[in-house]
Amino acid sequence: MRLSQLFGKTQREIPSEADTTSHQLLLRAGMIMQIAAGVYSYMPLGWRVLKKIENIIREEMDNAGGQELAMPVLQPVELWQQTGRDKSFGKGLFTLLDRRERTLVLGPTHEEVLTHMVSHHVQSYRDLPKLLYQIQTKFRDEPRPRGGLIRVREFIMKDLYSFDVDEDGLDASYQKMIQAYRNIYDRCELPVLLVEADSGAIGGKDSHEFMLVAGSGEDEVIRCDKCDYAANADKAVSAKRQIAPEKPLPLEEVATPGMKTIEELASFLNVPEDHTLKAVFYVADGQVVFAMIRGDLEVNEVKLQRLLKCTDLHMAAEAEVSEAGIAAGYASPMGLKNIKIVADDSVTEGINFVAGGNKPDTHIKNVNYPRDFKADIVADIARAAEGDGCPRCAGTLKSTPGIEIGHVFKLGIFLSTALGANFIDEKGDSRPIIMGCYGIGLGRLLAAVVEHYHDDKGIIWPLSIAPYQVYFCPLYREDANVSEVAEKLYAGLQSAGLEVLFDDREESPGVKFNDADLLGIPLRVTVSPRTLEKNSVEVKWRREKEAALVPVADAAARVKELIQSGKSRK
Numbered sequence: 001m002r003l004s005q006l007f008g009k010t011q012r013e014i015p016s017e018a019d020t021t022s023h024q025l026l027l028r029a030g031m032i033m034q035i036a037a038g039v040y041s042y043m044p045l046g047w048r049v050l051k052k053i054e055n056i057i058r059e060e061m062d063n064a065g066g067q068e069l070a071m072p073v074l075q076p077v078e079l080w081q082q083t084g085r086d087k088s089f090g091k092g093l094f095t096l097l098d099r100r101e102r103t104l105v106l107g108p109t110h111e112e113v114l115t116h117m118v119s120h121h122v123q124s125y126r127d128l129p130k131l132l133y134q135i136q137t138k139f140r141d142e143p144r145p146r147g148g149l150i151r152v153r154e155f156i157m158k159d160l161y162s163f164d165v166d167e168d169g170l171d172a173s174y175q176k177m178i179q180a181y182r183n184i185y186d187r188c189e190l191p192v193l194l195v196e197a198d199s200g201a202i203g204g205k206d207s208h209e210f211m212l213v214a215g216s217g218e219d220e221v222i223r224c225d226k227c228d229y230a231a232n233a234d235k236a237v238s239a240k241r242q243i244a245p246e247k248p249l250p251l252e253e254v255a256t257p258g259m260k261t262i263e264e265l266a267s268f269l270n271v272p273e274d275h276t277l278k279a280v281f282y283v284a285d286g287q288v289v290f291a292m293i294r295g296d297l298e299v300n301e302v303k304l305q306r307l308l309k310c311t312d313l314h315m316a317a318e319a320e321v322s323e324a325g326i327a328a329g330y331a332s333p334m335g336l337k338n339i340k341i342v343a344d345d346s347v348t349e350g351i352n353f354v355a356g357g358n359k360p361d362t363h364i365k366n367v368n369y370p371r372d373f374k375a376d377i378v379a380d381i382a383r384a385a386e387g388d389g390c391p392r393c394a395g396t397l398k399s400t401p402g403i404e405i406g407h408v409f410k411l412g413i414f415l416s417t418a419l420g421a422n423f424i425d426e427k428g429d430s431r432p433i434i435m436g437c438y439g440i441g442l443g444r445l446l447a448a449v450v451e452h453y454h455d456d457k458g459i460i461w462p463l464s465i466a467p468y469q470v471y472f473c474p475l476y477r478e479d480a481n482v483s484e485v486a487e488k489l490y491a492g493l494q495s496a497g498l499e500v501l502f503d504d505r506e507e508s509p510g511v512k513f514n515d516a517d518l519l520g521i522p523l524r525v526t527v528s529p530r531t532l533e534k535n536s537v538e539v540k541w542r543r544e545k546e547a548a549l550v551p552v553a554d555a556a557a558r559v560k561e562l563i564q565s566g567k568s569r570k
């Protein structure tokens with residue numbers, strides 16, 4: 001490809017709208033272009049990378065026994081109503097009306113359609129297992145698109161769905177996919193962490209995410225410094241600090257004028273924060289819920305939502321709290337009526353807590369569970385945090401930001417039951433098919449590679465997914481000798497089967513080298529009057545500082561060898 005003819009220009013300025021490194025670099029390199037909020041076009045260079053990622057994913061899915069198919073983007077809303085996921089997706093679901101005023105969904109995922117298809121094409125245990133996948137565009141109306149390709153509203157995704165007769169089969173499919181995903185990241189040269197994840201609203205069992213540790217990541221990974229425990233912060237559990245035993249003391253009302261936060265209260269009364277009770281009010285599907293937790297801990301809303309099995313959960317506004325007859329800032333679990341109380345298990349293990357007095361400027365000391373109050377549900381609803389104890393060993397938990405670049409999920413029978421995807425087992429009984437789903441967003445994976453592989457000059461593509469393998473860069477092409485050697489070598493490199501981006505522009509060496517670094521093509525080959533004095537061309541890996549000279553005569557063969565060795569290095 002001659003660079004002078006390439007559609008798309010590099011830009012030197014850092015685009016002001018770009019909020020992550022990958023977003024900046026992909027825009028500056030002319031690989032993507034934003035068309036609307038969270039909606040991007042891929043320019044030719046970016047599209048070549050995406051196609052290479054797609055091919056790697058396709059090969060690994062096929063190797064694992066997957067069968068590729070295609071499903072429609074336009075989906076009847078009735079399928080979504082059958083599973084109730086029109087509600088759990090809520091506003092994230094793009095819908096439209098056709099000319100007959102029928103509602104259609106722009107598919108955010110394809111479990112409904114595929115399970116519907118499977119219900120027609122699978123009858124017996126002999127038809128199972130099946131691993132079916134598609135690579136196509138999906139839509140989600142994200143409230144806050146960000147990070148360029150990291151969080152978008154239209155995206156290309158590979159989804160594989162597994163259909164098995166029993167749990168053992170599901171386990172086998174799940175392990176197969178985890179291995180296939182490891183192969184994919186390995187081929188993209190991305191080091192990933194497999195972390196436990198929240199299994200979502202539809203009540204699946206196991207769920208894991210593949211995380212790339214990255215400063216710009218919007219997920220939080222909690223991991224142990226001693227063992228291999230790692231989980232998304234939404235899901236992570238920790239060993240809560242033990243409170244030394246004390247004798248329960250009698251209740252005592254104390255005046256606490258103006259003390260509304262835990263910090264203020266603890267320092268005013270001179271008690272540690274773990275001897276206070278924090279009250280947080282939520283509205284779960286329209287109902288006010290009182291969540292209690294030890295003052296030194298935070299409520300994990302994902303855990304709370306899962307526990308309450310509600311589709312909507314948000315912090316209650318002050319008006320909603322006082323409407324329920326509660327003094328905001330001084331709420332007490334004692335004497336509460338008609339409000340569901342959810343207590344973190346830390347509350348039941350501590351002793352002599354300070355709690356709200358349920359009237360302004362008042363708290364109660366020495367509140368004890370269950371002597372002084374009851375809870376409707378006691379469970380772990382705490383957010384695990386850096387410095388907490390590991391739930392599995394004596395290690396300490398660390399927190400790190402990460403980008404989720406893959407998600408595997410044991411769905412179970414929720415969807416197959418809702419959509420009537422059953423099979424006849426060996427005994428002649430009809431049973432629901434057991435499902436799993438496994439997703440990778442291609443654009444996000446591409447962006448994650450850039451987040452991981454770049455320097456202050458630009459992108460550093462791994463060879464396996466680089467838009468071109470060789471950046472061929474003749475300098476001073478007005479020199480007849482350079483021009484002649486360049487044209488011959490360009491032809492030679494191409495006939496050696498190499499993917500070459502030929503910088504045939506009339507630009508200065510500085511501009512050409514800057515663009516070479518920005519675009520991140522793995523190997524740069526330079527011809528100039530100076531290299532030709534030594535009858536040579538210069539070769540340099542993007543990720544290395546040193547360059548080397550190679551004789552012109554066998555330059556194409558040597559470059560090919562280098563690319564081959566670069567491939568085998570990874």
Ligand SMILES: [Zn+2]
Nearest residue numbers: 224227390393
């Ligand atoms: Zn551990």
